[in-house]
Amino acid sequence: MNTKETDFEVRSLDTMCLNESNLSHPWWYNFKYLAVGIVFGVVFVKAEIISWFRIQEMFRLQSFHMYGVIGTAVVVGTISVFLIKRFKVKTIHGEDITFSDKKFNMGQIYGGLLFGFGWAITGACPGPLFAQLGTGVLAISVVILSSIAGTWVYGRFRDKLPH
Amino acid sequence: METITQPWPWYVAGALIGLIVPALLLLGNKHFGISANLRHICAACIPSNVPFFKYDWKKESWNLFFIGGIFIGGFIAAHLLSSDAPIKIHPDLANELAGYGITDLSGMVPVQLFAIHEVFTVRGLIMMVGGGFLVGFGTRYAGGCTSGHAIMGLSNLQWPSLVATICFMIGGFVMANFILPYILAL
Numbered sequence: 001m002n003t004k005e006t007d008f009e010v011r012s013l014d015t016m017c018l019n020e021s022n023l024s025h026p027w028w029y030n031f032k033y034l035a036v037g038i039v040f041g042v043v044f045v046k047a048e049i050i051s052w053f054r055i056q057e058m059f060r061l062q063s064f065h066m067y068g069v070i071g072t073a074v075v076v077g078t079i080s081v082f083l084i085k086r087f088k089v090k091t092i093h094g095e096d097i098t099f100s101d102k103k104f105n106m107g108q109i110y111g112g113l114l115f116g117f118g119w120a121i122t123g124a125c126p127g128p129l130f131a132q133l134g135t136g137v138l139a140i141s142v143v144i145l146s147s148i149a150g151t152w153v154y155g156r157f158r159d160k161l162p163h
Numbered sequence: 164m165e166t167i168t169q170p171w172p173w174y175v176a177g178a179l180i181g182l183i184v185p186a187l188l189l190l191g192n193k194h195f196g197i198s199a200n201l202r203h204i205c206a207a208c209i210p211s212n213v214p215f216f217k218y219d220w221k222k223e224s225w226n227l228f229f230i231g232g233i234f235i236g237g238f239i240a241a242h243l244l245s246s247d248a249p250i251k252i253h254p255d256l257a258n259e260l261a262g263y264g265i266t267d268l269s270g271m272v273p274v275q276l277f278a279i280h281e282v283f284t285v286r287g288l289i290m291m292v293g294g295g296f297l298v299g300f301g302t303r304y305a306g307g308c309t310s311g312h313a314i315m316g317l318s319n320l321q322w323p324s325l326v327a328t329i330c331f332m333i334g335g336f337v338m339a340n341f342i343l344p345y346i347l348a349l
Contacts, residue, residue: 135237
């Protein structure tokens with residue numbers, strides 16, 4: 001992998017916001033994202049998406065539930081993205097909505113498999129971990145701290161890993 | 164209220180999660196993704212001169228507010244919107260877990276596996292510390308998790324995200340069916 005990649009490429013690999021807003025909002029504007037997160041967290045719990053048991057059933061083909069959730073989400077998301085592109089919808093602040101293509105690298109395979117292992121063990125992807133902690137399962141803080149450590153180790157040895 | 168406290172069906176949950184994608188785009192051109200937060204936390208707290216963590220994480224602080232919301236949402240749902248009905252679990256899974264001594268199926272996570280004192284057992288160490296490590300390492304290596312790749316990436320018709328999503332599922336299948344039974348038996 002080209003080690004002299006630009007900051008843009010590092011950021012685009014990581015689904016980070018490439019298109020910095022030219023508007024400068026006060027910090028408390030971020031509360032709108034907090035509100036969306038609250039809705040998301042409630043859905044996570046009420047639809048049992050954060051249930052370790054539901055994830056085990058998914059990987060054992062014992063339940064359709066998670067496939068239904070993810071499948072419906074992708075369909076609704078795809079239609080939404082299509083409509084936003086088709087009608088060049090702008091943000092509520094009048095800025096353009098932009099998309100960037102993801103570049104393929106081997107990390108999506110190696111990392112994808114490793115994350116799959118972790119997903120089946122912990123029964124949670126990163127989002128549900130925070131919802132689980134919110135429901136009061138204190139032990140999940142260990143899992144979250146360890147996932148932060150895993151991210152750090154990846155970042156530290158990134159240039160030595162095959163991509 | 165009864166409708167809200169009951170477990171929500173998959174099509175309701177799926178539609179609401181799908182709508183997170185346009186909601187974040189419309190509110191500020193933000194792309195749905197959760198695992199990047201783990202990187203932001205590293206960048207904010209332990210950058211340690213690693214180039215991967217040297218960027219202005221404050222520009223991504225919206226995402227930290229987002230996961231803060233998920234935490235609060237989890238709290239609200241568990242304490243204000245919960246029902247007393249036990250979670251239904253597939254009998255085959257319940258039988259399998261009983262074979263490993265996991266009989267308390269009442270919570271969202273099995274408390275016999277995920278408890279602070281379990282960290283000091285081999286099984287607990289592998290599951291909480293090892294599992295968490297794989298989640299953090301793997302998502303960053305793959306460049307996203309279920310939200311960034313499987314939902315946002317597929318919604319934007321990105322084939323690398325499809326590759327990643329297929330690998331998530333393969334990894335999960337292999338672990339759950341062929342490796343996890345040995346870990347649970349420890």
